[in-house]
Amino acid sequence: MIRLVLALILGQAAATDRDRPFAITVVDEQTGRGVPLVELKTVNGIRFFTDSAGVVAFDEPGLLGQDVHFTIRSFGYTFPKDGFGIAGKTLKTVPGGSAELKIHRDILAERLYRTTGGGIYRDSVLVGRKSPIREPLLNARVLGQDSIQSVIFKDRILWFWGDTNRPSYPLGNFHMPGATSPLPSQGGLNPEVGIDLTYPVDKDGFARPTANMPGPGPTWLGGLTVLKDENGHERLFAVYDKIRNMLETYQRGLVEWDDEALAFRKLREFPLDHPLYPQGHPFQYDVNGKSYVYFPAPYPLVRVKAEVTAFLDFSQYEAFTPYREGSRGDKKVLERDPKGHVVYDWKKNSVPASPADLAALIRAGTLKESESIFPMRDIQTGKAVMPHGGSVQWNAYRHRWVMIFVEFGGKSMLGEVYFAEADSPLGPWAFCRKIATHADDKLVYSFYNPKHHAFLDRHAGRTIFFEGTYTTTFSGSTDPTPRYDYNQVMYRLDLSRPELRLPVPVYRADDGTILGPADDGHRDRVGRAVAFFAYDQPASGAIPVFGSENGNGELTTETTGRPPLFHALLATGAGNSPEATPLQESRNAEGRLLYAPEGEPAIDGFQPTRRSPGRVWPCLSKIVLPR
Secondary structure (H helix, E strand, O other): OHHHHHHHHHHHHHHHHHHHEEEEEEEEEEOEEEEOOOEEEEEOOOOOEEEOOEEEEEOOOOOOOEEEEEEEEOOOOOEOOOOOOEEEEEOOOOOOOOOOEEEEOOOOOOOEOOOOOOOOOOOHHOOOOOOOOOOOOOOOOOOOOOOOOEEEEOEEEEOOOOOOEOOOOOOOOOOEEEEEOOOOHHHOOOOOOOOOOOOEEEEOOOOEEOOOOOOOOOOOEEEEEEEEOOOOOEEEEEEEEEEOOOOOOEEEEEEEEEOOOOOEEEEEEOOOOOOOOOOOOOOEEOOOOEEEEEEOOOOEEEEOOOHHHHHHHHHOEEEEEEEOOOOOOEEEEEEEEEOEEEEOOEEOOOOOHHHHHHHHHHHHHHOOOOHHHOOOOOOOOOEEEEEEEEEEEEEEEEEEEEEEEOOOOOOOOOEEEEEEEEEEEEEEOOOOEEEOOEEEOOOOOOEEEEOOHHHHHHHHOEEEEEEEEEEOOOOOOOOOOOOOOEEEEEEEEEOHHHOOOOOOEEEEOOOOOOOOOOOOOOHHHEEEOEEEEEEEEOOOOEEEEOOOOOOOOOOEOOOOOOOEEEEEEEEOOOOOOOOEEEEEEEOOOOOOOOEEEEEOOOOOOEEEEOOOOEEOOOEOOOOOOOO
């Protein structure tokens, strides 16, 4: 009898071992961290995708226990190819066994995990590994969520999403479900590990709406803004849109958060043709002693005083725009001064300029390229880049404003993610660097509306985190990724990477001489003319350039004992970059020296010399931003 019981127990254990999946973990060769969203495909076309820990639980009947070849691919990552050009690996899929594969990251941003949807750590659970979040499989019955909105309110993080999918029916929640999580400094998870979301749910356990505004169709929110009222109490406001016909807004208004009901209540509607209203991912910034809320989309060209009464009064909103006051829709008129110069300024009752608008005016010959404030260029290729959705935040590590945005019409329609930085919220925004892609030679995907969560920054701002909507929508693809499609994916970016060293504006003093670093940084330079762009720190292929002590404005590459004014690329050799051009020296009869990028118009009274301290990037926009 004892032998029979032992045999049954051992037989059951043996059967269990045979049925256990084979664990495949794909890790980033640079960091050793598991990589989510890696596709492993068998010879007969069975596809598996790594979960947020980089794990695949392989349990295919008939193949488990065999030598199985997997081709391996992932957006922004590459796996080594064999002699036949096949990127993949043959593994002995031993039941209960495991294998680790290293994949090379080509992109600068590192994909971390999925924040929403079902089965975030599905495969890890199947192979018996611990999940870093409380709900690794299905949280509040959410399968997919669109476009993240987040804000700090009363010392906790509030998260909101657009249209949300559920398991029980193809139509889900279309009225901005929300969730909360504690700040990392107050017991929340380290953002490098994950986000623990707590959703308010309905009687069926599904994430419930927080903004069910009257009228048919979905409700979308934007412009989440926290302000203190006259009593010092925090209040959270947002703008809502009611949507029909997929993307058409037929009603717009303001809402305010009710912290007890965990829902937004409607304040009022306003006309759809009103040119200015909250949007994007706002931030606050002080200008000349006054605090403003800026609304980037992704350029922060709309603002209002950071006061409740001003926020609620749309007549108080301003746009930084070249259009005359009263401009809207197809009735936009450029404002020019008596000398014919375009007048950019903060104006009420007028639409802001958009990159697409000004690009169309340039094509039509109505506007010169030098009159646009959107001359964004890819530092690697020199091509013009048109930013779409994104966010702008002050970064303590870079001591500049940083923009994370997605390109419109790149390799993927809305899937190429870029980093840019500027001295002020208005700019000058000039150069950017691609940090993530969601396209390869076989598949194109979207990653729209990325948001940098500045409240998650670590290491004094050196490490930042951003997420966006990973989806086939607008991509043209008909091949949705199981579990990942229509969900939020988090990335982190190390701003100390040398690849993110971008040319910055070098300003010119009133007498034409080149300004260098100041004790209080670059802030006092904004509002002056930009002479050119160059590196402000050592970079590959660059040399320091100093101001001489002879008082004639001379620039020299010989060490003077003072800090360099900037770093220029060498005349030849390393550091080649599209659009970099020699910095031309010119001299007048009195021996005064001036410097400008080669090809710019000659300055009256100055004759070019044959001397150049190095190569720099010309300033494509000649618009001087307000101080």
